[in-house]
Amino acid sequence: QSVLTQPPSASGTPGQRVTISCSGSTSNIGSYTVNWYQQVPGTAPRLLIYGDDQRPSGVPDRFSGSKSGTSASLAITGLQSEDEANYYCATWDGSLNGRDWVFAGGTKLTVL
Amino acid sequence: EVQLVESGGGLVQPGGSLRLSCAASGITFNNYWLYWVRQAPGKGLVWVSRINGDGRSTKYADSVKGRFSISRDNAKNTVYLQMNSLRDEDTAVYYCARDRTGNTGGPGWWGRGTLVTVSS
Numbered sequence: 379q380s381v382l383t384q385p386p387s388a389s390g391t392p393g394q395r396v397t398i399s400c401s402g403s404t405s406n407i408g409s410y411t412v413n414w415y416q417q418v419p420g421t422a423p424r425l426l427i428y429g430d431d432q433r434p435s436g437v438p439d440r441f442s443g444s445k446s447g448t449s450a451s452l453a454i455t456g457l458q459s460e461d462e463a464n465y466y467c468a469t470w471d472g473s474l475n476g477r478d479w480v481f482a483g484g485t486k487l488t489v490l
Numbered sequence: 491e492v493q494l495v496e497s498g499g500g501l502v503q504p505g506g507s508l509r510l511s512c513a514a515s516g517i518t519f520n521n522y523w524l525y526w527v528r529q530a531p532g533k534g535l536v537w538v539s540r541i542n543g544d545g546r547s548t549k550y551a552d553s554v555k556g557r558f559s560i561s562r563d564n565a566k567n568t569v570y571l572q573m574n575s576l577r578d579e580d581t582a583v584y585y586c587a588r589d590r591t592g593n594t595g596g597p598g599w600w601g602r603g604t605l606v607t608v609s610s
Contacts, residue, residue, distance in 0.1 A: 380534075413596050415535070421601045423527075423535060428590055434598075466535055468596060478549065479525065479596055484534040 381406055381471055382482035389488040398485045400450040400467030406480060410470040414443055417484075418463045426465070427452065435452045452468040454487075462489045492516045492599055496586050499604030502576055506608070510571040512586030512601055517568040523589040526560060526571045526599050528582035528606075538584070539571065542593065554580075576608045 383401045390396040400412065412429035424433050427443035430450065440461075442453045450467055464483045470477040494517070498510040510526070521543040521608025523544045528538050539560040548560050559572040569586055583603040 413590075415597075417535075422585060422602050423597075424600070425590065425598050428595060464534075467606070468535075470596070476549075478551070479537045479540065481535040481537060483529075 380482050381480055382467055382469070384465075384467060384482040384485045386483065387486045387488065389490055390454075391490045392457055392459060394457045395453065395455045396487065398452045398465050398467075398487070399456075400452070400482050402448050402469070402471075403451075404448060406446065406448075406469050406471040407450055410477075411468045412443065412445055412467055414441075414452045415451075415468065415481075416463050416467045417466065423466065444487040456488055457489055459489050462487055494586055494588065494599060494601035496584060496601045496604035499584065499606045501607045501609065503610050504577060504608055506576050507572070507574045508606060509603060510573065510584055510586075510606070512569045512571075513538060514567040514569075517588060517599060519588070520564045521584060521592060523593045524541065524560075524562060524569045525587045525589070526569075527585045527597065527600075528580075529585070529603075530579070530582040533582075535585075537580075541569065560588065573606070576606075578608050580606060581608045 411429045412421040415423040416426045417423040430445040468481040471480045493515045496512045525540045526538040541560045557575045562569045585603045587597035587600045
């Protein structure tokens with residue numbers, strides 16, 4: 379049972395906008411920045427968003443992140459079939475010197 | 491090219507031991523925190539352990555504390571995970587990852603993983 383909560387599934391049709399939420403608390407999302415990872419089944423996770431809303435080089439600008447208080451969100455605009463994957467939010471939890479890295483349970487995104 | 495390559499996985503009986511290795515190339519290794527993350531079949535990502543840049547500070551998930559040990563050899567650009575007293579529930583793909591910024595960014599670069607199967 380993770381301290382971060384995501385919906386287990388989400389879906390959309392090509393071209394649509396989809397959002398995935400990530401809920402936490404003051405000891406994690408409320409205190410640290412959030413990363414988002416994309417994992418296509420059978421492959422390794424890939425960093426999609428870091429620092430709440432920053433995209434690594436090579437990540438399309440269709441992907442965006444935001445945070446407010448103890449919740450974060452990932453938005454995907456212009457949904458494409460290749461976006462079908464599992465998405466995980468993650469951040470630190472706990473005090474600065476004793477913090478652990480935590481992942482949410484993940485959201486399976488289906489492109490209909 | 492940035493590469494993190496895990497090795498050492500395989501089939502082991504309950505109660506047995508395995509040592510995983512993760513070799514880095516094309517990426518700065520020293521002074522960066524390193525992580526092990528696992529994923530049981532059909533399940534999500536779970537952080538297992540992390541080690542700081544000089545190897546003197548380590549941390550473990552409660553589920554593996556006292557059984558797993560992380561270490562690193564900066565001269566060889568390699569991080570290890572010694573896994574003892576393995577249980578069925580340790581069956582997973584194990585990924586190593588390097589921190590994005592040093593010690594605050596979380597996992598940034600990931601290896602492809604190595605499968606550990608604990609079964610009699």
